[in-house]
Amino acid sequence: MIKFSANLGFLFTELDLPDAIRAAKAAGFEAVECHFPYDTPPEQMRAALSETGLQMLGLNTWPGDRAAGDFGLAARPDRMSEARKEITRAVDYAAAAGIKAVHVMAGRTDDDEAAEDCFRSNLDHACDLAAEQGINVLIEPINTRDVSGYHLSTTDHAEQIIDALERPELKIMFDCYHMQIMQGDLAKTLERLMPKIGHIQIASVPDRAEPDRGEVDYRWLLQHIDDLGYNGFIGAEYHPQTTTKAGLGWMKTLCNH
Numbered sequence: 001m002i003k004f005s006a007n008l009g010f011l012f013t014e015l016d017l018p019d020a021i022r023a024a025k026a027a028g029f030e031a032v033e034c035h036f037p038y039d040t041p042p043e044q045m046r047a048a049l050s051e052t053g054l055q056m057l058g059l060n061t062w063p064g065d066r067a068a069g070d071f072g073l074a075a076r077p078d079r080m081s082e083a084r085k086e087i088t089r090a091v092d093y094a095a096a097a098g099i100k101a102v103h104v105m106a107g108r109t110d111d112d113e114a115a116e117d118c119f120r121s122n123l124d125h126a127c128d129l130a131a132e133q134g135i136n137v138l139i140e141p142i143n144t145r146d147v148s149g150y151h152l153s154t155t156d157h158a159e160q161i162i163d164a165l166e167r168p169e170l171k172i173m174f175d176c177y178h179m180q181i182m183q184g185d186l187a188k189t190l191e192r193l194m195p196k197i198g199h200i201q202i203a204s205v206p207d208r209a210e211p212d213r214g215e216v217d218y219r220w221l222l223q224h225i226d227d228l229g230y231n232g233f234i235g236a237e238y239h240p241q242t243t244t245k246a247g248l249g250w251m252k253t254l255c256n257h
Contacts, residue, residue: 002222002255004028005057007201007237009035011244016040018048025052027248031233033057033199038089042096049098057233058101058138058173058199059094062086071142072105074126075119075151079107083122091129101136101198102126103173108149115151120161127167138198140173143181153182155189162196171198175237180205180216187224194228203238210238212250219254 006024008017015023017040024032032054037045049056064070064079073083090102104126109115126137141158142150152158158172174197176186183189190197202222204214211218222234240247 002226003030003233004251005031005033005233005235007033007035007235009033009060010237010239013244018044021045021048021052021054021056023244025054027245028251029054029236031055031057033059033235033237035060036062037097038062038093042093045097045099055233056097056099057235058103059090059099060103061090061105063105064107070107071147071150072107074104074122075106075109075115077114077118080118080122083118084125087122087126088129091126091133091135094130094135095133099135101138101171102130103138103140106139106151108147109151110149111151119151120165123161123170124165124167127165127169130169131167135169136198137167137170138173139170140175141178141182142175143178145181146178153178155179155183155193159193159196172196173199173201175201175203176216176218176221177201177203177205177208177237186216186221190221190225191228194230197230197232199232199235200225200230201235201237203236208239209241210247210250211236212253222254 006029008020012020012023017037021032064073073079094102106119130137139158141152141154144153162170202211204211205216
């Protein structure tokens, strides 16, 4: 049974987070997720979740100075102390707000050994903190067309990290949009990685709009994911072509198997 989560980093962005949670509930979503909720007090987040009965599945660590090109800090040896501070802030916020997972953003690097050692060390630290709170840690391969130089850009790399660290809290956030761009073969990759996947996201390719268009047949792929026994949510992380509400017809289209 396919269940959709609204990513409030991209959807209902005209609203503050508590009202965006309410709008997602009204639109028929069964869960929500977000990027950087830190301006919203966690008790307000928790109250909106309690009111609507929705789960908040995840949030991201703070990416750093986006205007200066930052897109995460955890694989940056020169930003180690800042990365640890932001990991702690993310885990603490998730625990206070009742959020299920923290996505630790790697950042742009030269893809050298120092960056990889730094990333793994910071992930191990994140898992230590998250395990105390019953929270998962997610890593997301991101395509290098949209984010040049991103340290983690393939599922093979993510799998190597998970196998090396052997932390049960550590899972892959599999964004079909990013992985179609980077490597394709989504069905077989999902089959192979399913035990290591903590969350799945969708958007159309190549324009990252509503997922009922573009080169990926999500009607077929979502049925395949369901057949594989995935019982989590499918995160809708796309840029609406007009307004979020106007573009929600895809939810019925993709569930009409």
